[in-house]
Amino acid sequence: MISPWNVSLPTTLTVAGKDYTIRSDYRVALDIFQAITDPELDDYNRAMEALECLYEEEIPPQYYKEALDRCFWYLRGGVDETGTKSPKLVSWEQDFRLIEPPVSKIIGTDIRGLSYLHWWTFLSAYSSIGDCFFAQVVAIRDKKARGKTLDKADREFYRRNRDVIDFKVELTEREQEIFDNWLR
Secondary structure (H helix, E strand, C coil): CCCHHHCCCCCEEEECCEEEEECCEHHHHHHHHHHHCCCCCCHHHHHHHHHHHHECCCCCHHHHHHHHHHHHHHHCCCCCCCCCCCCCCCCHHHHHHHHHHHHHHHHCCCHHHCCCCEHHHHHHHHCCCCCCHHHHHHHHHHHHHCCCCCCHHHHHHHHHHHHHHCCCCCCCHHHHHHHHHHHC
């Protein structure tokens, strides 16, 4: 029996019985999240970007689906998908400036200055951030997404921080061009 206390940080993922080396630094995971939410890309190109970011070696096309499944398993920290859909509460791209300070505090150094930090180590620190500004932002987003009434303190926090709490609308280049032309 494998001890749960002896689980190492993966630097390879097994796809079709073969181990493929992965780029395991936390910045790569953030790049993948950026790629899979890019409004300029279709689903196929989002998937291809994710595979190209994570795997150092080329994956044969017949194994793309399995490689992508393993990619998302890795991004979830080695947790299998639960199947329950929850509202979007975090935008890694928009929120990184709010996430970085508490994660750096837990790690004990400014993570932006580290040459390498494994994604799962980042996730462990992220899941331990506790009460901070970012946690308050997520709590307000959660209440709003679930249609819960904000109490007086929450309404005031939302009013003062709406620009941080509300997700930015992402337009494609074409949509932005149309919008810009309309405003002229």
